[in-house]
Amino acid sequence: MEQSLLQFQGISKSYSSKKALRDVTFGIGAGKIVGLLGTNGSGKTTLMKIAAGLNHPSEGSVTVAGLPVGLNTKSIVSFMPDRPLTESWMKVKDAIGFYQDFYQDFDGNKAKRMLDFMNLSINDRISSLSKGMNERLQLTLALSRNAKLYLLDEPIGGVDPVARTKILDAIVEFYSEDSSLVISTHLVRDIERIFDEVIFIQNGEIVLQDEVENIRIKHGKSVDDMFKEVFAE
Numbered sequence: 001m002e003q004s005l006l007q008f009q010g011i012s013k014s015y016s017s018k019k020a021l022r023d024v025t026f027g028i029g030a031g032k033i034v035g036l037l038g039t040n041g042s043g044k045t046t047l048m049k050i051a052a053g054l055n056h057p058s059e060g061s062v063t064v065a066g067l068p069v070g071l072n073t074k075s076i077v078s079f080m081p082d083r084p085l086t087e088s089w090m091k092v093k094d095a096i097g098f099y100q101d102f103y104q105d106f107d108g109n110k111a112k113r114m115l116d117f118m119n120l121s122i123n124d125r126i127s128s129l130s131k132g133m134n135e136r137l138q139l140t141l142a143l144s145r146n147a148k149l150y151l152l153d154e155p156i157g158g159v160d161p162v163a164r165t166k167i168l169d170a171i172v173e174f175y176s177e178d179s180s181l182v183i184s185t186h187l188v189r190d191i192e193r194i195f196d197e198v199i200f201i202q203n204g205e206i207v208l209q210d211e212v213e214n215i216r217i218k219h220g221k222s223v224d225d226m227f228k229e230v231f232a233e
């Protein structure tokens with residue numbers, strides 16, 4: 001069997017009395033764009049933080065490229081959190097410099113091309129950016145690394161619908177095809193066109209993992225219709 005780039009095995013995570021993940025097992029192959037789809041509080045951020053090595057599971061094991069998640073995997077995983085990591089005093093160029101110093105795999109040329117594409121200037125002050133513009137910056141920072149696995153937590157929640165198309169095009173254009181990309185979102189309809197595979201997570205459990213093409217052929221449905229059906233309240 002082909003080795004997974006990201007493998008979760010029997011992962012559970014509890015926060016005091018709350019169980020955020022329950023016995024989560026799945027694998028993601030190399031070269032895939034995967035949608036991690038679930039409603040608010042379903043466990044998406046918790047799952048991503050565990051894959052990024054920023055949160056520790058209560059039970060189970062996670063590997064990236066066959067390595068247990070830890071210091072070794074942090075250098076090959078690029079995580080875009082749902083809340084900005086940059087400081088408000090920074091200008092865009094300071095944030096770029098910070099990433100460049102911190103990550104050996106940061107590609108300055110790629111960052112420059114992405115900033116142009118995103119209509120961001122290196123002299124923009126981060127505190128003056130709107131939520132959507134800030135997301136564009138965070139996405140630029142995350143995708144400018146030459147990582148093996150990219151984890152983007154709700155990357156376009158604050159971007160207006162018109163700009164979403166442009167941002168999705170940037171994601172597809174700037175990610176390298178031998179790496180994998182996991183994108184968490186509940187904006188399924190807007191993003192589903194770029195997914196190869198989707199994982200549905202509900203109350204901390206994986207309830208479906210399939211290729212998008214299979215969902216369309218087997219069920220005769222779009223991912224968005226399937227999502228609405230599974231998550232109907």
Ligand SMILES: Nc1ncnc2c1ncn2[C@@H]1O[C@H](COP(=O)(O)OP(=O)(O)OP(=O)(O)O)[C@@H](O)[C@H]1O
Nearest residue numbers: 015018019020038039040041042043044045046047
């Ligand atoms: N630090 C924490 N302490 C206690 N409970 C937490 C903590 N972080 C998350 N939780 C709980 O764990 C569950 C899963 O949260 P998580 O943030 O992973 O969900 P999510 O799918 O990313 O949600 P959203 O789409 O709203 O961002 C939620 O019920 C949440 O309240």
